[in-house]
Amino acid sequence: MDKEAIPTKQQTLVLFPIPFVGHVLPMLQLAKVFLRHGYNITMVLVELPVGSPNFGAGVTDRIRALNKFISFHVLPAVSYDLTENSSKPPLLVLLQLMRRYNDALEAFLCSIPRRRLHSLVTCMFSAHAADVAAKLRVPVYTFFASSASLLAVVAQLPPLLAGRKTGLKDLGEEPVEFLGVPPFPASHLMPSFLLDPEDDMFRTMISVLKRCTGTDGILVNTFESLESRAVQTLRDDLQCVPGRVLPPVYCVGPLVSEGACILDEGRADRHECITWLDAQPELSVVFLCFGSLGLISAEQLREIAIGLDKSGQRFLWTCSNTHQQAHRFLEKTKDRGFGSQFPPMTQGIISTLSFHRGS
Known part of the structure; x- marks a missing residue:
C-alpha cells in the first residue's frame, strides 16, 4: 500500500507507552517532534484496574489538558485478579497486565483507515504490542527513552544470559563486559537480571528485551556525538549481537520538556519543591532522582550524601519514603538543599516538575 500518496498531514502515528511517568512524558516530547513534521498524533493510554500500580490519580487528565494538539x-480496564497476584513485583504485574490490552489496541488500530495509519510507536515495556502491528502489517518502532549505552546493554543481555543455570547475582562485583560501554560490576544491573533464570520476573524481562529490539527501528533519546561509541556498536551488524541483525537505530534526542508542568502552578496542590526552586539562582541546583522504580542501597545512599555534603552545592533530592537515612541528611542540610520522601510511584512526577525550574 503506497502511503507516499497520502499527504503527511493526513497520516497518523499512534504512540503506546506503558503508564509510567518516565515513559509517558518523554513520549509526549517525541510526539511534539512528529507534530512539527506535520503528522497527526494519537497517544493510546490504558485504564488500569483499581488497585494496580500507576503514576497517580488525575495525572492522565492533566497531561491531556496540557497537550491539546x-x-x-x-483503552478500558481489563480483568485481572490483583489479589491473586499481590505477591508479584509491581513491574511484573504491570507487564502482564499490558499484554491483556492487545485485543483492544488492535480494535482501535483497525478503526483508523489503513492508508492513513503511518505506524505504531511503543516504549520498551509495551513492545509486546508489536505483535498486534505485525498482524495488521503496520510498521512498528520502539522508542527507547533512556541512553544508547543502556540500549547497547539491553541488546546484548539476552545472549549473555542464554543457557545460564544461575542468575548473574552469583558474579557479585565481577565486571561484566558489553560492547560499546565500559565494563561495570554485575551487581549494577537491574535486580531483575540477577534473579534465577527460572524466575517469572527474569523470564518476562528477557522476553521484553528481545521484543523491544525486534521492531522495524529503534528511536533513542540521545544524539550521536554524545554516545558515538554505543551508537556505532548498535549499528554494527556483525559485532553487537552475533548472529542477529538489529533494526536501524535513530538518534532523536535530546527530548527535553519545553515548559508546562504536569501540575499547574496556579493549583492549590502545587508542590513545595517548585516554590523552593523558584527562590534559587538560575542554574544553581544539582538534581538527584533515580526514577520511580530506582533502588538505592544504604551504602550508595551514604556515599551520595557524603558527596553532596562535601560539594557545598545546592541540591534537590527525591527519594523513596523508605530511606530514613536520607531524611536525617535532608534535615541536616536544609539550609542549602531541599528534599522530600515520596512513595516510589510518585518520584517520576516530582522529577518532571523539577526540570522546569532552577536545576
Missing part, C-alpha cells in the same frame, strides 16, 4: 485514546 495530541489526540488521546484510553
